[in-house]
Amino acid sequence: MIPKMLPAALGAMTVLALLLLFPRYTYNDPDTFWHIELGRYMVEHQTVLHHAIHTFYGDKLPYVPHEFAFQIVISLLYTAFGWAGAYLLTAFCLAMLIFGMDRLTRVSRTELGLEPRHPLLLPFILLVVSWIFYNYFAIRPQMVSAWMIVWFVAFLREFQMRPSGKKTVLLTLLSLGVANFHAGVWLVIAAFTAMAVIETWWERRWTKRHTFTFAAVLLAGLANPGGLKSILFILTVTKGDFNMLINEWQPIPFAKMAHFPILLLLLFFVSILPFTLHRKPFRFLFMLGILYLGVSSFKQNLFMWLFIPYFAATLPDEIPALRGMRVKFGTRSLAVCLLIGLAANTWQVFQQPPAVDVRLYPVKEMDFILRQTADGHRPKVMASYGASGYVMFRGGDVLCDGRQDPFVTDESKGALGWNAFQRSMYGFGEYLPEIVAYDKPEYVIARNDVSGKLLEDWSKEFGPPAFKGDFGSVFAIAR
Known part of the structure; x- marks a missing residue:
């Protein structure tokens, strides 16, 4: 069943959703400023920093360069176009995240032999992305690593269905990208790869290509300026529990109204599990990992938002009235709508560049x-x-x-x-x-x-x- 107006409605909904993602809310994060300054310094001196610059201690304190690629990119955009340039990276990451989630839902459905697309999934993706935009897209490395990790899981599942050299290359490049743009979260790449290893062993379909691919993914993580220190950065930043003094690292107070959407997400995630695991070993392991990350802190809760579409993708087919719905709205149509919406957003930023809030910063x-x-x-x-x-x-x-x-x-x-x-x-x-x-x-x-x-x-x-x-x-x- 394909309602005639459904493709047009999905297109209009996509453009409208993007127009409602106001760029001004992505600015004024305290970390953005020092990321830009570190990037400017590295570009000017043509070096990668292994010590902390511009401190009371001169150049004596060690620094792990776990986000150097992000810092260089954002500094170049800021130098060229100011704050409007910084939003160019945000818009690009937003588009890549939506494309990635769309592909992930199709992969999830294909794994179970279902029609790849369902018309209810795009509105769900847009709702999830809106929350991510307003809560996590703050011109920080996580907005780059978010889409990279989503695409990594999508390609990993495609590789598990049909191993190929192309997927090996893409998985390796994404592992390399996360290790250089946001190495602090690279361990989730290792964890998801380990889940695929267990799945392959469990289903007894191991090949040399699997060995080479999984090894390449893990070795690519070491190809960064900080090496092992960068990909184990989480152990450095959590040493002594000093990170718990920062709000985003603290346990989520679910009872507060401000976190009500997170509570709803958790309840929705748990309630759909009986209908979405389908006795698949990877899905079970993946569920455990996402559930752990989702409740550990606000910072890690991002992963539950990123991957709820993967689990929810097969849910419509559990409801008889929704099972037969189809839609002629493919990747090309989605790309056109994203281009229109993000072009309007970006034009707005270039016309009215945001200013630093004088009440939040000196x-x-x-x-x-x-x-x-x-x-x-x-x-x-x-x-x-x-x-x-x-x-x-x-x-x-x-x-x-x-x-x-x-x-x-x-x-x-x-x-x-x-x-x-x-x-x-x-x-x-x-x-x-x-x-x-x-x-x-x-x-x-x-x-x-x-x-x-x-x-x-x-x-x-x-x-x-x-x-x-x-x-x-x-x-x-x-x-």
Whole structure:
């Protein structure tokens, strides 16, 4: 059954969904700024960074280059086109993610001998992608790795159905891409590959091509500037549980209304499992992995959103009234609709480039500091953890920012026995004078939401603020 207006309705829905993905919500993530600055530095010096630049420690702290490819690409786009250029990468990743999810649903259905397309799946994909866009597409490496991992699983399942040299090459390239754009999540590539290994062994259909392909995928992960350190970066960043001080790493509070969509996703995922596993070993193992990632933290919950279409793809055929629905809306039609919607989005950004939010970041405060600073000198500026990436981006040296791994090392320990990350997170309280005395910044930027009592105490210690802006107060530290 193919309703006559269904293809047109799907096309209009796709374009409308993209028009409702407003680009301005993808900006103003604190990590974006230091990613761009690291990329600019690497391009200018034609090197890959293995140490933390622009910090109070000079070039002494180690840094694992686990996202270097993303940093170079985003810096080149920003240098060429400003913030509008940065959105070009976002739009590209959005298109690749939608294409990838569409292919993944077709692969899921083909595995079970079903018609590859079902008209209800595209609206479902658009709904899922909308959530991902507003919650995870923040000009960070995860928006690149998201579509790469989705495509990897799609090709992996196609390879398992029909092994070929072409799929071997594509799987290897995607493994290589994840290892260089966002190595911190490469372990999921290894985990999904291991699931395919178990499946192949279980079904007793192992060939030399399987051996070569799985080995190539795993070895490709090591082909990155940081080597093993990069793909095991998760062990570095979670050491000592310092990452738990960052909201996105914390357990998901499902009872909060803000996380109600995540709760609905979890309930939907669990409720459809009896109808979507189909006694397939890979699907069972895959379900366990996605369920674990989906409930572990907000950061990892992304994987449940990425792969819910794979499991939901066969669900319509479990409902007799929906089983016979068909649609003439192929990849070419989808590409045209994506081109129209994303072109409109991108045109909007180039016409009205976004501005950095002066209430979230010390824009005017850094303007003031740089006016007091001699050309060629990078002032030492102590700011809160979330604002330090912007400070570094504008030209200051910082105590700690979102790179995190250099700042949880013993080399960064200082006042109170705290490492730089702890001093940055805990520092803007009663211990600030001790930390300032140890780290000797030239300026301290205190947010406007700090208590009046603390601000009064700091004014007695450092003198009255030299400048007050929309973000906070600037204290000039006398030497």
